[in-house]
Amino acid sequence: MKEELISKKELLALTGISYGQLYRWKRLKLIPESWFIKQATTTGQETFFIKDKILKRVAFILDNKDKYSLEELASILSPVFTNxxxxxxxxxxxxxxxxxxxxxxxxxxxxxxxxxxxxxxxxxxxxxxxxxxxxxxxxxxxxxxxxxxxxxxxxxxxxxxxxxxxxxxxxxxxxxxxxxxxxxxxxxxxxxxxxxxxxxxxxxxxxxxxxxxxxxxx
Structure with missing residues (x-):
């Protein structure tokens, strides 16, 4: 049972976000590092994401980035109860x-x-x-x-x-x-x-x- 993937290039084109935004969100843990899936392709190694998950996450961030700071969004998306x-x-x-x-x-x-x-x-x-x-x-x-x-x-x-x-x-x-x-x-x-x-x-x-x-x- 394989989930549908989307490449980083396709994600940026589809959502309109930039390379810089994507990796800033990664650094701030709005997008978990584990979501960045490295796979070998005919043109070399590329980064992919589980399509449904990443599109929902990007949509959530874009819908709320004017209401909350990125740090606040990171807190919302990362449970504070884990410890x-x-x-x-x-x-x-x-x-x-x-x-x-x-x-x-x-x-x-x-x-x-x-x-x-x-x-x-x-x-x-x-x-x-x-x-x-x-x-x-x-x-x-x-x-x-x-x-x-x-x-x-x-x-x-x-x-x-x-x-x-x-x-x-x-x-x-x-x-x-x-x-x-x-x-x-x-x-x-x-x-x-x-x-x-x-x-x-x-x-x-x-x-x-x-x-x-x-x-x-x-």
């Missing part, structure tokens, strides 16, 4: 988190405080559990996979994929911009862009009385 811990007792107050998933995570991780990334996975699980009526056993297996993935993750530049083979659900975690291939008996059900979900989670936490959620700096 915080969240108490399970307060997380239970959020209706978008499934209580049973939170309880299973407490048992699997043997703790009652969670990182932003752990809450991010719980949020996706809660949504997919509701939409796909996932069994508790499937969630337990998924949580175990997440626990093994977490120590290897450096950022949120990944896609979480849910597939189905027969009656069994399978979960894949792949880097942004990377291809993956499924066998003929497996079909993709869902895909979650962790960076986009992280932005939405940041918004949800911002709307909540998150002062009580924060356990403290990691």
């Amino acid at each position: 915080k811990l969240f108490r399970s007792g307060e997380l239970k107050k959020n209706r978008w988190l499934d209580p049973s998933i939170l309880q299973q995570c407490e048992e699997c991780f043997s703790k009652k405080t969670f990182t932003f990334t752990e809450v991010l996975f719980m949020t996706i699980m809660s949504k997919w559990k509701e939409e796909w009526k996932l069994e508790e056993s499937a969630i337990t297996e998924w949580i175990s996979s997440v626990k093994s993935w977490l120590p290897q993750l450096k950022n949120n530049s990944y896609r979480l994929i849910m597939c189905e083979k027969g009656e069994k659900k399978l979960y894949l975690l792949t880097e942004q911009g990377k291809s993956f291939f499924l066998d003929s008996g497996t079909r993709q059900l869902e895909a979650a862009d962790l960076e986009e979900w992280a932005k939405d989670l940041h918004r949800r936490l911002s709307e909540h009385d998150y002062v009580n959620l924060l356990e403290g700096d990691r």
Whole structure:
């Protein structure tokens, strides 16, 4: 399953932004460095982006650059909660988190405080559990996979994929911009862009009385 890419040259022509603007936004972290995908072409190495993501990001920046400074936009686009811990007792107050998933995570991780990334996975699980009526056993297996993935993750530049083979659900975690291939008996059900979900989670936490959620700096 390969996402459509757009070259840097095509991006600049399509959006009207300049080379200088693009790389200034990169330096200020309005556009993550991981979004700049280097690929070999017949004319040499070129830079590409995942088309849908970069066009949405550029449109957001252009629509808001007169309302906020670039530094403020960088703060909006980069969650400020990433270095915080969240108490399970307060997380239970959020209706978008499934209580049973939170309880299973407490048992699997043997703790009652969670990182932003752990809450991010719980949020996706809660949504997919509701939409796909996932069994508790499937969630337990998924949580175990997440626990093994977490120590290897450096950022949120990944896609979480849910597939189905027969009656069994399978979960894949792949880097942004990377291809993956499924066998003929497996079909993709869902895909979650962790960076986009992280932005939405940041918004949800911002709307909540998150002062009580924060356990403290990691």
